[in-house]
Amino acid sequence: LAKTTQPISMDSYEGQEVNIxxxxxxxxxxxxxxxxxxxxxxxxxxIIQGYKTKVTNEVASLFIPADRKxxxxxxxRVSLSxxxxxYCLVGDRGGNQGGKLxxxxxxxxxxxx
Amino acid sequence: xxxxxxTPKFRILKIGQSMTLQCAQDMNHNYMYWxxxxxxxxxxxxxxxxxxxxxxxxxxxxxxxxxRSTTEDFPLRLELAAPSQTSVYFCASSYxxxxxxxxxxxxxxxxxx
Numbered sequence: 001l002a003k004t005t006q007p008i009s010m011d012s013y014e015g016q017e018v019n020i021x022x023x024x025x026x027x028x029x030x031x032x033x034x035x036x037x038x039x040x041x042x043x044x045x046x047i048i049q050g051y052k053t054k055v056t057n058e059v060a061s062l063f064i065p066a067d068r069k070x071x072x073x074x075x076x077r078v079s080l081s082x083x084x085x086x087y088c089l090v091g092d093r094g095g096n097q098g099g100k101l102x103x104x105x106x107x108x109x110x111x112x113x
Numbered sequence: 114x115x116x117x118x119x120t121p122k123f124r125i126l127k128i129g130q131s132m133t134l135q136c137a138q139d140m141n142h143n144y145m146y147w148x149x150x151x152x153x154x155x156x157x158x159x160x161x162x163x164x165x166x167x168x169x170x171x172x173x174x175x176x177x178x179x180x181r182s183t184t185e186d187f188p189l190r191l192e193l194a195a196p197s198q199t200s201v202y203f204c205a206s207s208y209x210x211x212x213x214x215x216x217x218x219x220x221x222x223x224x225x226x
Contacts, residue, residue: 034214043117043203043217065205087155101146101215103155 004088011107018075020107022088025069033064033071037086038106044087048073075109085109115139119204126194126225128209134189134221144207145187146215147179148169149195150153156203162187207218 005023012018018029022111024033036044048055050062061074064086077081130146136196138145143164145223148156150173162181176198179192187206191198205215 019145041222042219043205044215045217046214049214094183100155101148103157105153105155 002104004074004090006018006086006088006104008105010111011110011112013035013112014079014107015077018078018082018109018111020073020075020086020088020109021070024071024088024090027090030106031090033062033063033068034089034091035060035073036089036103038085040084044103047086060098061086078109080111084107084109094097116150117206117216118205119202119218119221121221122219123222124224126191126210126223128194128196130194131190131192131226134191134202134204134219134223136187136189137142137185137208138187138204138216139185140206140208140216142208142216143184143213144209145181146205146207147177147187147189148203148205149173149198150203151200151218158190159202192222194197196225199223199225 034046034048034049037047038044048060048062050064054065056064063072085108087103087106117138147159150156157173159177159193160171162168164183165181167183167197168179181187201220203217203220205217207213207215
């Protein structure tokens with residue numbers, strides 16, 4: 001199973017851009033990269049997915065270099081409400097490996113005023 | 114839109130008691146999942162179901178049972194509660210396994226004393 005490595009925690013201030021990098025050195029050719037966001041006392045929520053280069057939606061951007069051994073989730077101009085844990089997963093288009101989501105410890109983002 | 118609904122939100126059990134955690138989804142999703150999340154950790158899959166009448170074990174099934182009599186409902190049963198089962202339990206669903214991200218409920222916080 002492909003393993004992902006992320007920083008355990010990050011701090012930021014309101015209005016800043018936040019970049020969270022995930023390492024996935026043994027990503028398979030067919031794997032996608034999926035990011036989930038989890039607020040305290042809530043279940044994880046899908047935020048973005050990509051295969052290569054750059055993907056952007058209304059919430060975030062995802063940058064994937066050509067070798068795909070890492071990826072960077074970019075949150076523009078964060079607010080206090082972006083304080084959450086962010087999980088990087090690799091797998092099929094559902095984010096699964098072998099039919100299941102493999103969650104690591106995630107990155108706990110703390111946004112301060 | 115209700116999505117995935119879990120009940121109860123909180124529960125305290127005594128060692129050896131039994132209970133059922135309820136999960137219902139109104140999105141006509143075929144796949145449903147149960148996860149547990151221990152403090153500071155990612156989610157671990159307990160059981161999953163690919164449709165009514167079909168269930169299978171995940172990573173940590175011991176001490177739990179499930180059933181799937183309808184598309185909408187996927188209850189999780191604890192027969193003999195143990196302190197090691199103190200955790201937050203999340204139910205999730207997806208239309209299929211490989212192509213769609215999972216939708217999570219808000220969790221049931223269970224303490225066993």
